[in-house]
Amino acid sequence: MKKYFWHFYRRLNEQLWFKPFIFCVLSVFAALLAHETDGTFLDDLVPNIKTKSIEGLLDTISASMLVISIFAVTSMISAFSAATNTATPRSFKVVVTDDVSQYALSTFIGSFIFSIVASVALDNEYYGKSGKFILFLFTLLLFALVILTFLRWVDRISRLGRLEHTIHQVEKVAAxxxxxxIECPFLNAHPIKDSLSNKEVIKGEEIGYVQHIDVEKLQNIAEENDIQIQLNCLPGNFIHQNTEIAFCSPAKDMGHEELTKKINHAIKVGDTRMYxxxxxxxxxxxxxxxxxxxxxxxxxxxxxxxxxxxxxxxxxxxxxxxxxxxxxxxTCDRVQVxxxxxxxxxxxxxxxxxxxxxxxxxxxxxxxxxxxxxxxxxxxxxxxxxxxxxxxxxxxxxxxxxxxxxxxxxxxxxxxxx
CATH class of the missing domain: 1.20.930 (Transcription Elongation Factor S-II; Chain A)
Structure with missing residues (x-):
């Protein structure tokens, strides 16, 4: 189950919208969190910050971050297109998951959301004395973060999509x-040595590339039915509905159709290969x-x-x-790979x-x-x-x-x- 969630998280992390979404949620949380300090001991310790000074900073952020975000998206799309045209379409997934670009876009969009939420809350007198001070600190930290992120991103975007950089990125992912x-060639299972006697043939139910195999789920299926499962496919293989994806010893308490469905459910199939x-x-x-x-x-x-x-x-x-x-x-002694x-x-x-x-x-x-x-x-x-x-x-x-x-x-x- 842990590996399944980790695989699901990796797939989400490859989506361009995921990190900006997380940053937006954190921005809203940070803008509202400052209010929690109101009425605490901080009221007697912090200076009184004028509302206009905070509004000026927030207006600057809201006016500039949306423009920069649009510029960032445009630059990234150009880089993705260049990588596809000069290298190979298979490099697109590597370039689109570039951490620096995703982090920069997330920071810009998150800053914009923070400024909007904080401005609305400030106009409605949501913050007290200490709340305004904490909001002021958050805003200054956000300014510093945006500047550093922008400088780092400018350096990266100048190389993103160039052929040499794309080659380096693909090599890094491949390594x-x-x-x-190399560390785990058989996915914590046994290598195939001999053919199973009196075996049942399990055929695929989907058409596409094998992207992930949940060996732990296969082990659980094998233990529940007291059988051995011998895989006949690996990530990267193209399978169809007549492909023999696995063989297994006969199950006593489970029908062939149900066993086929469960084994297929442990093998993730998609339209493209995954690194x-x-x-x-x-x-x-x-x-x-x-x-x-x-x-x-x-x-x-x-x-x-x-x-x-x-x-x-x-x-x-x-x-x-x-x-x-x-x-x-x-750890999966009933599965052979x-x-x-x-x-x-x-x-x-x-x-x-x-x-x-x-x-x-x-x-x-x-x-x-x-x-x-x-x-x-x-x-x-x-x-x-x-x-x-x-x-x-x-x-x-x-x-x-x-x-x-x-x-x-x-x-x-x-x-x-x-």
């Missing part, structure tokens, strides 16, 4: 998701940026080379995995680049050097997968590059030829 996967629980999606998004850069209309191999470096850094999260991985605590093969990560990261950049010797040399670097990571399966990917990339280049000296140079750099 967070991949680190989570949080899908460790491969970050690689896909970065590869799409590189693919667009390598298109004939753009012809920007430098961006593709930069993307290869980003992908290489992500793979190095597997370095010394046995030393850094936390002990896999199996399939593994993601390392060659799938390599294909997501580099196959589009090797396909669209096959004729560019600079890109292919950088790609082969990345494979060589990845093969040196202290992970038993990466060396073999990197050699296979290196061979495929070289063969693509061999069919596209006609200049013999370039091919000889690429052959020297190729991992599988060494």
């Amino acid at each position: 967070r998701s991949l680190s989570k996967h 949080a629980d899908d460790p491969r999606f970050g690689f896909v998004a970065l590869a799409e940026i590189a693919s667009r850069a390598l298109s004939p209309g753009i012809n920007d191999p430098g961006t593709a080379i930069q993307i290869i470096g980003s992908q290489e850094r992500l793979f190095y999260l597997w370095n010394n995995i046995d030393k850094h991985r936390k002990e896999n605590k199996v 399939p593994a993601i093969e390392l060659n799938e990560f390599l294909d997501d990261a580099f196959r589009p680049i090797s396909r669209y950049g096959a004729s560019n010797i600079e890109v292919m040399i950088r790609l082969q050097r990345a494979y060589d670097s990845i093969s040196q990571i202290e992970h038993k399966d990466l060396n073999k997968s990197a050699k296979k990917a290196s061979e495929e990339a070289y063969k693509r280049a061999e069919e596209s590059i006609v200049f013999e000296s370039d091919l000889e140079l690429l052959k020297v750099e190729s991992l599988y030829k060494q």
Whole structure:
């Protein structure tokens, strides 16, 4: 249940309206809170603040914050559009959840709401002596917060939506998701070893991408019915109503239809892939940026080379995995989860680049050097997968590059030829 609410909060936090809404609620609360100090010991300690001085500050805030809020929204929309057009539409969710921009917009709108509520309360003589003083302090603090937030936001908006910044943001989100996967690859459940005997097939009820799997809910279902559940899908997989999403041993006290409904309810399906629980999606998004850069209309191999470096850094999260991985605590012992093969990560990261950049010797040399670097990571399966990917990339280049000296140079750099 805790994980479900955390997943729900993450989805809310990705919505552009959520943080401004929270700030608006807090602003109303702060404007009315000052009244609570009236009639307390503070009346004898605080100076008497004239109503006109507070009204002047509040009028300044109310007159400027709405304009700045509109300007902020316009600038953010332009940045979102630029990120979609110059990088990939898959980067939109990363850019729209930029913390600095959301915090700035929330501060501006919250300040406007605070000034309106406080002005109305002040005009109706809602505050006493100490209430006015506390309101005056709140207003001064709000002024300072707005100025600092604006300066910070101006620096961010100058970079938001630019290609290099978008690449950095996507890499950061991908690293967070991949680190989570590396630490807990089987979601606190068992890996799949053998097929279940006399198994029941559970098919999907929705069409879309798997966004989240509530393994704890599946564990509860399995315990209640004394069964084993073997998943056949992972976050990022596209499923439909004929997809076998899971297998389970026969349940004695629950019908197949009810069991199917409950298991499907534990698997969240949506129209798009999500970064949080899908460790491969970050690689896909970065590869799409590189693919667009390598298109004939753009012809920007430098961006593709930069993307290869980003992908290489992500793979190095597997370095010394046995030393850094936390002990896999199996808390869901009645659930089995399939593994993601390392060659799938390599294909997501580099196959589009090797396909669209096959004729560019600079890109292919950088790609082969990345494979060589990845093969040196202290992970038993990466060396073999990197050699296979290196061979495929070289063969693509061999069919596209006609200049013999370039091919000889690429052959020297190729991992599988060494």
